[in-house]
Amino acid sequence: MLVFPGQQISPAQQVAFSRALGELAPTAWVEARLDDQPDIFVIGNTGRALVSFAPADGSDRLEWHADHMYRNDPARASLLYCRQTPPTGGDTHFACMYSAFEALSPEAQAEAEQLHALHSVDLLPGGLKPANDDGAPDAPRLVRCPLVRHHPRSGRRALWFGSKVTVGIEGWPPDRARAYLDRLEAHATRDEFRYRHAWRAGDAVLWDNRRVLHAGSPFDTAQHRREMHRTTIREDHPVR
Numbered sequence: 521m522l523v524f525p526g527q528q529i530s531p532a533q534q535v536a537f538s539r540a541l542g543e544l545a546p547t548a549w550v551e552a553r554l555d556d557q558p559d560i561f562v563i564g565n566t567g568r569a570l571v572s573f574a575p576a577d578g579s580d581r582l583e584w585h586a587d588h589m590y591r592n593d594p595a596r597a598s599l600l601y602c603r604q605t606p607p608t609g610g611d612t613h614f615a616c617m618y619s620a621f622e623a624l625s626p627e628a629q630a631e632a633e634q635l636h637a638l639h640s641v642d643l644l645p646g647g648l649k650p651a652n653d654d655g656a657p658d659a660p661r662l663v664r665c666p667l668v669r670h671h672p673r674s675g676r677r678a679l680w681f682g683s684k685v686t687v688g689i690e691g692w693p694p695d696r697a698r699a700y701l702d703r704l705e706a707h708a709t710r711d712e713f714r715y716r717h718a719w720r721a722g723d724a725v726l727w728d729n730r731r732v733l734h735a736g737s738p739f740d741t742a743q744h745r746r747e748m749h750r751t752t753i754r755e756d757h758p759v760r
Contacts, residue, residue, distance in 0.1 A: 521614055521727035528722060531557040531749060538599050538751035545588060545595060545754040564746035574736035582613060582735035584709060585682035587752055590641040590663055595729045597753040604747040605719040609739030614715045617678035618731050620708035635667040636690040637681045664690060665759050671730050672757040678731045679708050
């Protein structure tokens with residue numbers, strides 16, 4: 521991931537920069553698209569609806585995920601630009617899944633490489649549901665992907681799962697899968713694998729969804745405003 525602090529960019533400039541990196545994937549949440557720039561996904565509480573992938577308060581665990589994990593063509597990379605941020609809260613956590621995989625025992629690595637995770641949009645927080653009435657890709661109810669991804673450029677292995685978007689392990693009963701995923705999350709998001717970004721207006725962060733999970737932290741949506749613009753670069757290699 522790369523942090524570009526103190527930027528002053530328009531929505532059109534963000535889209536143009538992102539398109540230089542690859543084909544863009546507009547959000548399927550039509551009501552969260554920016555007017556006149558539908559490739560921009562507006563996250564926060566300044567648009568037509570609250571869009572948040574963070575717990576409502578500090579009592580729940582973070583929702584770790586990679587963008588578009590619930591789709592057959594997930595996000596290769598994402599660029600998030602901060603236009604407005606609350607004085608406290610609203611930070612974004614990032615965790616390196618290369619490091620998390622490599623810190624597993626050889627036995628745990630071998631087990632993980634044999635497993636396929638099941639992802640679903642149904643349990644994502646935020647209250648919005650994808651729509652396809654304007655031709656946006658419809659989200660499958662369940663998507664099956666390897667739990668360990670091999671990065672197409674580096675060849676390195678990375679864990680690839682989410683806290684709530686990953687709803688099971690193929691062939692496992694739900695209780696066993698949930699217990700395993702909870703243990704894996706606790707391991708993969710340890711402090712030594714994490715970076716926490718405290719946003720300032722003008723910050724832009726670009727990350728590789730193939731190797732980095734992220735999670736938003738809560739803020740007081742009744743008292744403060746947060747507006748983030750995300751452009752999403754579509755995956756260009758099969759997930760394997």
